Ligand SMILES: O=C([O-])CC(=O)C(=O)O
């Protein structure tokens with residue numbers, strides 16, 4: 001059943017951040033068909049290594065919460081910092097609804113949360129909204145909760161942790177589409193996210209075409225090696 005839109009919970013995640021950045025142009029035609037390539041994040045990680053980009057994260061730090069899923073899409077970033085006021089005095093600082101309102105279908109939410117995994121910034125209600133908005137996946141350097149609801153919705157989520165404890169009143173959403181730190185790497189809005197069971201990579205749009213060319217070569221090479229066995 002769809003959650004009620006009437007009560008105060010309908011407002012969770014609607015807070016407006018102080019800073020909203022601009023999404024760059026990204027030629028998404030380049031990533032057509034990537035999702036069907038076996039071992040995708042590993043190949044992308046190798047290519048990023050070759051090109052000198054340190055923007056790949058191991059699944060050890062950001063495990064997929066829905067095994068077997070592969071997501072490729074443009075990053076809409078969300079940045080949280082610790083609330084400055086004590087929980088009793090703080091408002092709901094979650095901003096995922098505001099972020100989804102400016103996202104396009106197929107985008108991936110990339111969230112700098114508490115960086116530890118103790119406080120949730122994304123749960124069942126947020127997941128319902130994400131599915132309605134056509135969000136392709138969610139990456140959280142922090143925690144998510146309501147895993148049963150997220151799984152029932154089949155929304156692919158990668159997160160550092162899972163918790164029952166909400167980040168509402170503990171974290172403040174300060175920016176949408178601003179650079180964020182995710183498991184030690186810098187992610188910018190418009191980076192192409194490639195996430196599967198091995199890890200999460202972020203491809204800067206300025207090298208997307210070159211990554212696409214190298215991915216084709218690498219995929220052909222691996223297919224030939226497998227055929228010749
Ligand atoms: O408070 C949170 O972490 C968000 C939450 O539970 C939800 O979206 O259902």
Ligand SMILES: [Mg+2]
Pocket residue numbers: 123124125146
């Ligand atoms: Mg919830």
